[in-house]
Amino acid sequence: MTKDHQTVKPAIAGAPPQHLSGGLHVAGQSRFVVDEPRPAGMLFAKLLASPYARARIISIDTAKAAALPGVAAVLTHRDVPGANQIGHAVRDEPLFPSDETAFAGQPVALVAAESEAIAAAAVGMIAVKYQELEPVLTIAQALKQDLLYAPERRIERGDVDQALAKADHVIEGTVASGGQEHFYLETQACRAVPGEDNEIVLYSATQSTAEVQEIAARVLGLSSNDITVDVRRLGGAFGGKERAATIWACLAALACRKTRRPVELRLERIEDMAWTGKRHPYESTYQAGFTRDGKLTAYAVELNANGGAYTDLSMAILERSMLHADNAYHIPNARIVGRACRTNLPPNTAFRGFGAPQGIFVIERVMERIARTLGKDPLDVRTLNAYREGEATPYGQPVDEACHPELLDRLQRNAQYDRLRGEVAGFNASHRTLKRGIGVVPVKFGISFTTAFLNQASALLWVYTDGTVSLSHGGVEMGQEVNTKVAQVAAAELGISLDRIRVESANTKRVGNASPTAASTGSDLNGSAAREAAGQIRQRLAPVAARLLKEKHGIKVSEDRLAFANDRICDPRHPDKPIPFAELVHEAYVNRVDLGAHGFYATPGVHFDRAAGQGRPFHYFVFGCALALMEVDLVSGNSRIIDAHIVHETASSLNPEIDQGQIAGAFIQGYGWATFEEVVHDAKGRYLAVTPSTYKIPTIRDLPETFAIEMVERPRKCSSVFGSKGIGEPPLIYGEAAWFGIKDAIESLADHKSEADLAFPATPEAVVLAAEKLKG
Amino acid sequence: MIAYINGRKRVLAEDDLGKNLLSFLRDELGLTGAKNGCGIGACGACTVLVNNRPVRSCRKAVADIVDANVLTIEGLAREDGSLHPLQQAFADAGAIQCGFCTPGMVLTAHALLLANHEPTRAEIRRAISGNLCRCTGYQQIIDAIESAAKFYR
Ligand code: FES
Ligand code: FES
Numbered sequence: 001m002t003k004d005h006q007t008v009k010p011a012i013a014g015a016p017p018q019h020l021s022g023g024l025h026v027a028g029q030s031r032f033v034v035d036e037p038r039p040a041g042m043l044f045a046k047l048l049a050s051p052y053a054r055a056r057i058i059s060i061d062t063a064k065a066a067a068l069p070g071v072a073a074v075l076t077h078r079d080v081p082g083a084n085q086i087g088h089a090v091r092d093e094p095l096f097p098s099d100e101t102a103f104a105g106q107p108v109a110l111v112a113a114e115s116e117a118i119a120a121a122a123v124g125m126i127a128v129k130y131q132e133l134e135p136v137l138t139i140a141q142a143l144k145q146d147l148l149y150a151p152e153r154r155i156e157r158g159d160v161d162q163a164l165a166k167a168d169h170v171i172e173g174t175v176a177s178g179g180q181e182h183f184y185l186e187t188q189a190c191r192a193v194p195g196e197d198n199e200i201v202l203y204s205a206t207q208s209t210a211e212v213q214e215i216a217a218r219v220l221g222l223s224s225n226d227i228t229v230d231v232r233r234l235g236g237a238f239g240g241k242e243r244a245a246t247i248w249a250c251l252a253a254l255a256c257r258k259t260r261r262p263v264e265l266r267l268e269r270i271e272d273m274a275w276t277g278k279r280h281p282y283e284s285t286y287q288a289g290f291t292r293d294g295k296l297t298a299y300a301v302e303l304n305a306n307g308g309a310y311t312d313l314s315m316a317i318l319e320r321s322m323l324h325a326d327n328a329y330h331i332p333n334a335r336i337v338g339r340a341c342r343t344n345l346p347p348n349t350a351f352r353g354f355g356a357p358q359g360i361f362v363i364e365r366v367m368e369r370i371a372r373t374l375g376k377d378p379l380d381v382r383t384l385n386a387y388r389e390g391e392a393t394p395y396g397q398p399v400d401e402a403c404h405p406e407l408l409d410r411l412q413r414n415a416q417y418d419r420l421r422g423e424v425a426g427f428n429a430s431h432r433t434l435k436r437g438i439g440v441v442p443v444k445f446g447i448s449f450t451t452a453f454l455n456q457a458s459a460l461l462w463v464y465t466d467g468t469v470s471l472s473h474g475g476v477e478m479g480q481e482v483n484t485k486v487a488q489v490a491a492a493e494l495g496i497s498l499d500r501i502r503v504e505s506a507n508t509k510r511v512g513n514a515s516p517t518a519a520s521t522g523s524d525l526n527g528s529a530a531r532e533a534a535g536q537i538r539q540r541l542a543p544v545a546a547r548l549l550k551e552k553h554g555i556k557v558s559e560d561r562l563a564f565a566n567d568r569i570c571d572p573r574h575p576d577k578p579i580p581f582a583e584l585v586h587e588a589y590v591n592r593v594d595l596g597a598h599g600f601y602a603t604p605g606v607h608f609d610r611a612a613g614q615g616r617p618f619h620y621f622v623f624g625c626a627l628a629l630m631e632v633d634l635v636s637g638n639s640r641i642i643d644a645h646i647v648h649e650t651a652s653s654l655n656p657e658i659d660q661g662q663i664a665g666a667f668i669q670g671y672g673w674a675t676f677e678e679v680v681h682d683a684k685g686r687y688l689a690v691t692p693s694t695y696k697i698p699t700i701r702d703l704p705e706t707f708a709i710e711m712v713e714r715p716r717k718c719s720s721v722f723g724s725k726g727i728g729e730p731p732l733i734y735g736e737a738a739w740f741g742i743k744d745a746i747e748s749l750a751d752h753k754s755e756a757d758l759a760f761p762a763t764p765e766a767v768v769l770a771a772e773k774l775k776g
Numbered sequence: 777m778i779a780y781i782n783g784r785k786r787v788l789a790e791d792d793l794g795k796n797l798l799s800f801l802r803d804e805l806g807l808t809g810a811k812n813g814c815g816i817g818a819c820g821a822c823t824v825l826v827n828n829r830p831v832r833s834c835r836k837a838v839a840d841i842v843d844a845n846v847l848t849i850e851g852l853a854r855e856d857g858s859l860h861p862l863q864q865a866f867a868d869a870g871a872i873q874c875g876f877c878t879p880g881m882v883l884t885a886h887a888l889l890l891a892n893h894e895p896t897r898a899e900i901r902r903a904i905s906g907n908l909c910r911c912t913g914y915q916q917i918i919d920a921i922e923s924a925a926k927f928y929r
Contacts, residue, residue, distance in 0.1 A: 019867070025875030026863035026882055028809020028849030035808040183910050185813045185821055185876035235811070235876030236910050269814040479874030479911045657870045661912060665873060668913035692818040692908060700901050700914040707915055 019658075020484045020503060021233065021477070032235050033189040033205050034266050042191075043072050045255050045265040046119035048109040048126050049275055050101035053135035053344035053685030057099055057108070057128065065111060065125040070118035072259045074126065075110045079258060082221030086250055088211055088243065090149070093310035093347070095219055095250055101130070102309035103346045104686040105275030107247070112255040112263050135344035135685045139283045139304045142341035149311045149340040155322055155613035157394040158333030163298035167289025171369050175286065175362045177760045179306075179679035180279035180351055180672075181689075183697050186235020188276065189266040190249040192256035198226040200253055206245035207237050207476050208516040213508045215246050216253040224508075227253070232505040234478035238669070239350030241478075242516045243313050244276055273690040278679055279351035280305040280317055282358040288366045294374050294381045298333040301325055301362055305355070307340040308348040314340040317350065319450050319610070321359035323617060326394055328404045328442040328625075329363060329385040334394035336613075344685050350518060352669065353732045356445060360733055361760070364441055368740065372747075372755050378740075379417065379440050383408050386442065396614040397446075399621060400718050404442050407625050407647045407712070411440070414710055415627045415645040424629070428748040433634045435748050436642070439740025442625040445730035446618030447520055447720070448606045454515040455603035455619070457525035461490060461533040463595040467567075467582030469496070472504045473526040474514030480728050481658045482522040488654055489527040489721055493534035495564030496581055520726030523654065524619070525601060527721040533599025538564060540595075544588045545569040545579055553577040620718035622725050624648035626667065626734030628704075630741030634749075634771045637764025639675060639742050643706040646734055651716040652723030663709050663731040670735020672698040675742065675762045742767060749774050779841045781805065782851025788838060797836040798822045801848060809849035809879040813908070820907030823880035824848045830887045849879035852886065861927035862886055862920075869920035873911035881907050885921045889928040897922065 024030035062074040077084050077096035087093040097106055109126050113119035136142050164170055190204040200220075206212045209229040217224045229249070234241060252265040267275070282305050289298035303321050307314035322338045367385065371378035386404035393399060411417070417438075424436045449455050459473040471490055475482040483503040491498045504510065506517075515525065542559035549555040549571060557571035568578035589595060608615035629643040646663060653659045676696050680688045689695035719725050739762050746756040749771060756774050759766035777788040781801075792800065798815075801807040801824065810833055813821030817835040824833045825847040826840070852860045859867070863882055872878050881904060888895055888903040895903070900921050909917065 019870070019872055019875075021875060022867035022872050023859065023863075025872045025878045026849075026859060026866045027853050028807075028879040030875050031808070032811070032876065034812075035802075037806070038803075183908075185811070185819065185874065185908065185910055187813075234874060236874045238910070269816070269819075479872075481873070661870050661873060661916060664913035664915050665911045666913075669910070691816055692814050693816070697908060697910060698913075699905050699908060700917070701905050703901070703914050703918070707913075 039262040042262040043112040044116045047107040050106045053104045054133040055130035059129045061127040065122040070114040073112045090311040147342040153338040155336040160335040163333035164289040168292040172287040179281045182240030184236030187267045187272040190252040192252040193262045201228045204249040207242040212249045230507045237478040238352045242350040277347040277349040280348040300335040302337040308345040310347040312347040317355035321355035324356035324359040327360040328444040330391040435745040437745030439737040441737040443733045445622045447726040448619045457529040459529035459599040469501045472510040474511045475522040475526040476517040485523040490530045490534040520728040524720035528601035529599040533597040536597040622730045626737045628737035628741040632745045637767035641704040644704040649712040651719040651725045654724045662727045666731035670732040671738045674739035793839040798833040820880045862924040865920040865924035871916040871920040877909040893929045
């Protein structure tokens, strides 16, 4: 058995704290980028953004702005010393556009000045002449003009056409889902501080330290070792700072390089909402064939994503959509086609779930239609189609330890499903305009970056002579408590208490080439690397401990039988005669034993052949399901969530409290996406809802009355460090249950015999419209 | 002109009065616990208490705190630096993820509990309905406030 498959719970002295920084947060002492004391002479940067989604830049006149007292620099594409290119996977994105703008909100010029007010005034003095061009905004427009980021991708299994021809029933349809604003509470920010020689330190609010380092160096014409990226924590990110933080860091770096002074660039909320990319809207079409019992036999789906103005992460996001097009269901014959469209919206980007929620939504619609077609309960159809142990996905990976039938069963029991159905029917019979409905969504989510090489991580661990530990790893803390979990792993491996460990900021000098903290892999990868580092230290300490036990207590014990626990090392047969950890460390030091270790981890066995659409892209799957009881007012269209039940298999959770928080927060975020968070732009491609007053995210009023989360803890072979599983993204998809609950409520108008044509998100207007249509 | 900020008397200069309160607290007094989450009074991250009432400091000027008692998150902990029971409750309940909304949440809850020692869950919801949190899903925040109420009785 490999280490990965050990399912030993880390033995940690005392209860784990839920958040290593919790005390600092509640005291207002934790520091985010712009909370650090300002370095002397720091300048403030402001940006001039393109008002047009697509326009030719005829001229940029910065003279007046540059002459304003207090302005240190006004910069445009002409001032980029290196490559004016910040694309990563694909190099198609300029730092500043030189001839044509690609989206409304694209930075065209930057001012660095002594104060924010002066910078803002100077921005207003820059004169840009544009020639407005016709933008492409929708998926339909892009498909018509064949504006794709790459040739369409395919995953195929079996013979779909034959299976469709043979099926008892065939349905087809189109499904659209909307975008979503990240609304991390901390807006995009970076501070760039010059050092000696060519050095620049970027205190960037990014999930991707290595990417920012690499691209800032490229833009400045410097080397990676000139640039240091340091991230202590983020005030939320949700994918919105994975790729989309790079541009702001590069802009700050450029201003710093040009002025040789520290520069702070922080987006105002309105700028952040108006200028940055969001969750990809999708428009998809499908054909599905199924038996008279409701078993899906053929599924052909075309998933089309609105990628926005540059490739960004769109191809990886599309890939994850395609790899989740099956969700929890075994489909013997499948054809999954994916396209990412180029449009003139801000480049859409990573957002918790990374395309999976959109792909899953389509097949969930199919499940509901099968149920309505056959007059069955949608939950029964879902259970019938759920993967059984070892059945293969369309891309050929077997679903090991599949457990949806069982989890759905638990969900039914927890929510008292049959009784609830009866109550809802009773409620609907006695109410004319208020209707209730139930939505259920199972989720199977694959863990690993589907770009296989990203599945690697490093950690750097120092034990000091007083027995305390400094731990650096490649993960970025953003509220998901990766620091707490990684520290728990190291503490367990060394048998020391958590308060001996300080987790340092993510810093490219200590941990280089770090993969983004994303794809729900942060704790898996970095925890495994930390475990590796701690294991090396333990191995080096063992002979010293064995010698000390002999000298001090006359105990003869072989090194591999030593117990490291509770800050002490002992022979398990003589627990009363231990060596304190600090004493052992000091002894090791004076005997010239290396007390620093670099740990490395690469997820074994993951691979995916894109051309063939086959492989084993995921280390393991996360399984769970959710139920939402919804109420809608058919007159106003308003809906509310009454109850939510979630069953989620956590395997051997490193920290159940943290996992519970992730599940709850993700569910509410997904619920917002599915029901009332609406991203809208005008005919010119400018986002309209750009403040929290106009773009509604869930508030505490949107919390269900009953919010019951069952975490199924049990040892699983397919899991990661200490038998745990990733947690960040999958529960967001549970929020789709709210959408299905609203749909179910509306369909009570037609006795659940026909389907409501409900838009996504299920805004009040969408609800009213769908109800009117259904009434005919 | 004076104001009492976290119990300490502070003389305000004439040309301070027109300044934005959030910027003044953060940039001039170094009280960076209050966060700028939106700058337009719509998220609650900048909340401080003025005479025990929650106020969106991003929408106030220094003139608004003349002669007033201002409490920022830095002033809530005990003299000896130990956490206030409400802060402890937030930490214990797991009511924190990224922590960016936390200072505003804690202070808004503090104002509620000063005025109402036994709030119902509905009252707690109402009191903090203007404070946005994108991470937690709020459930643990309600739990934290509810469990801390006893310390105010
Ligand atoms: S920053 Fe003041 S309410 Fe948002
Ligand atoms: S904890 Fe992140 S916004 Fe509330």
